[in-house]
Amino acid sequence: MDTDDGLFDIYVVTFPGLEHALCAELRDLGFTDPRPGKGGVTVRGGWPEVWRINLEARGANRVLARVAAFRAFHLAQLDKRARRVAWAGILRPDTPFHVEASCTGSRIYHAGAAAQRIERAIRETLGAPSAADAAVRIKARIDDDLCTISIDTSGESLHKRGHKEAVNKAPMRETMAALFLRECGYAGTEPVVDPLCGSGTFVIEAAEIAAGLKPGRSRSFAFERLASFDAAGWDRLKTGGELRSPALRFTGSDRDAGAVAMSRANAERAGVGELTDFRHHAISDLMPPEGPPGLVIANPPYGTRIGTAKELRPLYHAFGDTLRARFSGWRVGVITSDPALAAATGLPFGPPGPPVNHGGVRVTLYRSGPLP
The missing domain is CATH 3.30.2130.30 (VC0802-like)
Structure with missing residues (x-):
């Protein structure tokens, strides 16, 4: 108090x-x-x-x-x-x-x-x-x-950064995506790939972190209406800090052309269009970007929200097969509600993280070390 x-x-x-x-x-x-x-x-x-x-x-x-x-x-x-x-x-x-x-x-x-x-x-x-x-x-x-x-003091929930106008099915909140990136050890110094990018949340968050962009830079807050608010001090805080120009690319792909278009538009609004690359293709066509290995992170469909577990198992198989064949040295993070779907990837995950409520569904982050 x-x-x-x-x-x-x-x-x-x-x-x-x-x-x-x-x-x-x-x-x-x-x-x-x-x-x-x-x-x-x-x-x-x-x-x-x-x-x-x-x-x-x-x-x-x-x-x-x-x-x-x-x-x-x-x-x-x-x-x-x-x-x-x-x-x-x-x-x-x-x-x-x-x-x-x-x-x-x-x-x-x-x-x-x-x-x-x-x-x-x-x-x-x-x-x-x-x-x-x-x-x-x-x-x-x-x-x-x-x-x-x-x-x-916030007003609207802080996941509403003011950039993501277009969303796909079952979108992940920016705040949750940021914490899952952190749980995967991401600190803004390595490339990130999301082969099931949806509306681009993981890729855009990763690019913003690498560029030193503040998540609340484009929105207003309830504290601006309080007696304790100091407009000059707030302006100094907003304009402080160091912006970076990372020599990294942040890549997303999706088999849904509409999702790719959404992701590009959201990245442009967030000011990271030049750092991101969104492509339209299936997981089986995924190739690692040039440069050092980094993090592959994805929030695939899971049967409680989109499709059934039986229908989705081939997708998880293809995800794991592609990464094992082409992404040596890369770490992997997968968010899903079904341990059997995580196991279907065949990837060497460590102990799962704690369950987290994602839109009424309890999901878990599965992480691997660098792939052989």
Whole structure:
């Protein structure tokens, strides 16, 4: 919570199962003590750190600033203590807000009534209007009689980078793709190939990482509507950092010509069109690009979403056969919901990663070392 030094807990939401990958990313961003929990990672910081995580953390889905915490055993006490929060330093009186509440194992059990009390306390102490469709969202979580109040500083989910307008079936979110790339050991210094590229997410993310492009560079955030926002400081943060011109190519292919066209358009919007190459062909025609080996990563169809496992087994066979024949020295990452389909590749995968919810389906990352 907020303290005299201006620091507070920042809860960075991610996919359950990938918290440790996000933890590693936040350490790389300079946070010294990230603490993983279920579905997210907690760090300490102030408002500039909130802005930076929204702008730079590729694996973050949402960033919550935990601005207050207090015990509340009944609604009158909740109302009274909510009025003591220093709202004037957080919210603007001319900007609408909305409160959402949840209650677990507490004497206050009616989430709607709790949200109404906090909303009224803010209106009457600050004068700001409340609105159901407000861009500024306040989340109150009452757990075991402890009320924690957080500000959703992101607005739209952070996977919405502002570049991918066209998507194919079962698209992977950019934030998940970034964490799977990290789990495969990718750090922006090697080529990446996706032979089932769909809308190009893995290839575009890999190219952006190599080029030093910040994932949130093209979008707006809810924190820009808060009283704590400093436009000049934000502009300095957005324009800081070093852009690179990697001598690498990032390659995607797909047997669906429409998917290839989508991927090219998305890469152009992301500003990595010159670093990427998307081609229309089947997996059996896949050839490694010139240059050193790197990472092949793919999110093939799996029977719970597209086709059946029996129908898809030949695709996985062809994937494995092609890589074993032509991609010596390359590492492989495959995301699938079915261990039998992963085994059908015949690739030397190590122990699978933790299950991760991908659009209602539990998927797992299978990784290999360099192929012989």
